[in-house]
Amino acid sequence: xxxxDAPTQTRFRTSLGxxxxxxxxxxxxxxxxxxxxxxGESWASVVDELAAHRTLVVIDGPGYGASSxxxxxxxxxxxxxxxxxxxxxxxxxxxxxxxxxxxxGHVGMAAAALFPRSIRSLxxxxxxxxxxxxxxxxxxxxxxxxxxxxxxxxxxxxxxHDAQLIPAHAKNRAMTDVIDxxxxxxxxxxxxxxxxxxxxxxxxxTHRLPRIGAPTLLVAGDDRGEWTPEVMEAAAALIPDxxxxxxxxxxxxxxxxxxxxxxxxxxxxxxxxxxE
Numbered sequence: 001x002x003x004x005d006a007p008t009q010t011r012f013r014t015s016l017g018x019x020x021x022x023x024x025x026x027x028x029x030x031x032x033x034x035x036x037x038x039x040g041e042s043w044a045s046v047v048d049e050l051a052a053h054r055t056l057v058v059i060d061g062p063g064y065g066a067s068s069x070x071x072x073x074x075x076x077x078x079x080x081x082x083x084x085x086x087x088x089x090x091x092x093x094x095x096x097x098x099x100x101x102x103x104x105g106h107v108g109m110a111a112a113a114l115f116p117r118s119i120r121s122l123x124x125x126x127x128x129x130x131x132x133x134x135x136x137x138x139x140x141x142x143x144x145x146x147x148x149x150x151x152x153x154x155x156x157x158x159x160x161h162d163a164q165l166i167p168a169h170a171k172n173r174a175m176t177d178v179i180d181x182x183x184x185x186x187x188x189x190x191x192x193x194x195x196x197x198x199x200x201x202x203x204x205x206t207h208r209l210p211r212i213g214a215p216t217l218l219v220a221g222d223d224r225g226e227w228t229p230e231v232m233e234a235a236a237a238l239i240p241d242x243x244x245x246x247x248x249x250x251x252x253x254x255x256x257x258x259x260x261x262x263x264x265x266x267x268x269x270x271x272x273x274x275x276e
Contacts, residue, residue, distance in 0.1 A: 017068025025051030030097040033104025039065035045259035069190035080110035113211040128227040148192035152183040164253040209238035216242040221250030
């Protein structure tokens with residue numbers, strides 16, 4: 001595919017349907033995969049800075065945005081296969097710098113372990129490697145049943161705001177609109193399928209970490225309880241070539257809460273790789 005400074009829209013055929021993407025920038029390819037409950041628009045505040053260093057492939061993950069709805073249960077591993085399919089269709093040297101937020105970070109870890117030749121480097125943002133707490137899992141199952149039947153009603157949207165954003169940001173209309181718009185852009189059945197597939201059924205990924213050969217940057221907000229800096233450091237110790245950064249004033253949706261700080265960390269990581 002051609003590299004371009006002007007954003008272009010494209011679609012990739014994959015085993016989970018068509019995946020919509022915006023491509024912008026110059027240089028080696030970087031694939032940006034967003035977190036749950038948002039879509040590719042959640043990267044909007046970092047795109048200009050990152051596009052000066054890489055050709056960005058900003059996707060809408062399966063079931064979100066302009067991509068095909070998710071109509072069945074899937075897995076993080078199948079998403080990694082989708083990522084590899086996209087990378088193959090991009091051409092070039094057959095590798096990308098993977099940047100994943102939450103869900104996208106989980107997928108990136110799997111892709112780096114399962115398809116090592118496709119991943120030049122890996123950045124995983126707010127992506128805990130353990131499965132969710134069993135009690136919280138039960139609550140999510142109940143919430144997901146409500147979501148599948150009634151859609152993203154106000155109570156559910158506010159719960160997502162609280163999980164994704166620190167308290168001050170959960171009252172910030174511009175930030176919550178990123179979530180609300182994404183949730184109303186697709187069918188309630190599609191969102192419910194993604195929640196079941198990629199959060200409720202998420203398995204422990206610790207065993208994959210030693211198999212990640214690509215240079216890796218793990219990023220955490222300072223206010224996500226299950227992905228504290230200490231837990232992140234323990235995970236990084238299992239990856240052969242990993243470093244960590246903590247972004248203050250953020251919970252899960254760091255791309256929206258602290259875009260300038262996050263972009264600076266990503267660019268610094270890429271510049272160090274380019275220098276090597």
